[in-house]
Each structure stands twice: as structure tokens, then as C-alpha cells.
Amino acid sequence: MSSYIxxxxxxxxxxxxxxxxxxxxxxxxxKINIYAFSIAEADGFGIIRAVVSDPExxxxxxxxxxxxxxxxxxxxxxxKDEPGGLYDVAHMLAExxxxxxxxxxxxxxxxxxLVLRVDRSKEAVETILEKGGxxxxxxxx
Numbered sequence: 434m435s436s437y438i439x440x441x442x443x444x445x446x447x448x449x450x451x452x453x454x455x456x457x458x459x460x461x462x463x464k465i466n467i468y469a470f471s472i473a474e475a476d477g478f479g480i481i482r483a484v485v486s487d488p489e490x491x492x493x494x495x496x497x498x499x500x501x502x503x504x505x506x507x508x509x510x511x512x513k514d515e516p517g518g519l520y521d522v523a524h525m526l527a528e529x530x531x532x533x534x535x536x537x538x539x540x541x542x543x544x545x546x547l548v549l550r551v552d553r554s555k556e557a558v559e560t561i562l563e564k565g566g567x568x569x570x571x572x573x574x
Contacts, residue, residue, distance in 0.1 A: 435555070435558075436570050437508055437509075437558045437568040437569070437570055438506050438507075438508060438554045438555070438558065439484060439488075439506070439507055439508070439509065439570065439571050440488040440489075440504040440505070440506065440507075441482055441483065441484050441488070441504065441505045441506070441507040441548070441550070442482070442483050442485060442488050442491050442492055442495070442502055442503075442504065443480055443481070443482050443502065443503045443504075443505050444456060444480070444481045444482075444483075444495050444500050444501070444502050445478060445479075445480055445500065445501040445502075446478065446479050446480075446481065446500060447477065447478060447479070448474050448477050448478055448479040452479065452481075453472065453481065455498075456481055456483075456495070459491075459494050459495060459498060460485065460491060460494075462494075463487070463490055463491065463494050465485050465486050465487050465490060465491050465494075466485060466486040467483055467484075467485050468483075468484045468485060468486065468571070468574040469483065469484045469509075469537060469538075469539050469546065469548050469574065470482060470483035470484070470537075471483075471535075471537035471548075482505070482537070484507065484509065484548055484571065484574060486571065488504065492504065505550060506550070506554045507548050507549060507550050507554075508548075508549050508551065508554060508557055508558060508561075508568060509546050509547070509548050509549075509568065509569040509570075509573075509574060510522050510546070510547045510549065510561060510566055510567065510568055510569070511544060511545070511546055511566075511567040511568075511569055511573075512538075512545045512546070512547050512566075513545065514540055514543055514544060514545035518545055519538075519547065521566075522547055522549075522561070522566065525560060525561060525564045525566065526549075526551065526557060526560060526561075529556065529557075529560040531551050531552060531553055531556055531557050531560065532551060532552040533549055533550070533551055534550045534551060534552060535549075535550050536548060536549045536550065546569060546574065
């Protein structure tokens, strides 16, 4: 079950032009695929959160460039790519008393994927699997 809990990289950076390009270039140079990412902004700084093909290598590269980088546990759920898909996942976690701290999603090839940071990862994995949900690992993204 722990194979479904992934390390997301979180990179802290000044919110100014070129920062996302710098991140993307670093991943390109290291041949690291970016599966999904999100950017949040607060008080002139940004946080780039990303699920990548090689989080350890990405962390080393970005830290070597002077960025503050941390790992956060996330899970990825394949949901229905139709109305109600998000509700199904959110409802099953709510019923189990598991809090969604943040999420981001993408859709491709008729597959919708929801990346979730929850307060109890292992319990979320168990709940989703018990209720017939489909979890993905980094190889499935």
C-alpha cells in the first residue's frame, strides 16, 4: 500500500518572471518528467509543487541551484472524467474523516487524476482501495 504514497517536491521561490522556466529547464536538463504541478503564491513568494519521475534527483538538482526544496507525501487517485468524479473521491474521504489539505488535478486521454495532500495518507489509501477507488503510483501517471 505504501507504493501509492509518493514524494511530491515543493520548491520555494521568489514570485518573479522566469522562475517557472528555471524549474522546467532544470527538470529538462536532468531528464526528469513532470507529471503534474501546481503553483501557489503568497506575499511575493511562490511554491511550485510537482510530482516528478525522479523526486530525489530533482531535489538534489534544485537544492544545488540554491532553492529550498522539501518532500511532501501525496497520493494520486484516478477519478471518473465526468460530472461527479471529484465528488466520489471527496465524499469517500470525508466519510472516513480524512481531511484534504490541498489538491490539484489533470485530465488526459479520458483519464482524470487527482493529486491529494491529506492529513492521514495511509488511512486514505486504505479507504480508497476498500471503496473500490483506483490509486496510481508514479509509474501510472
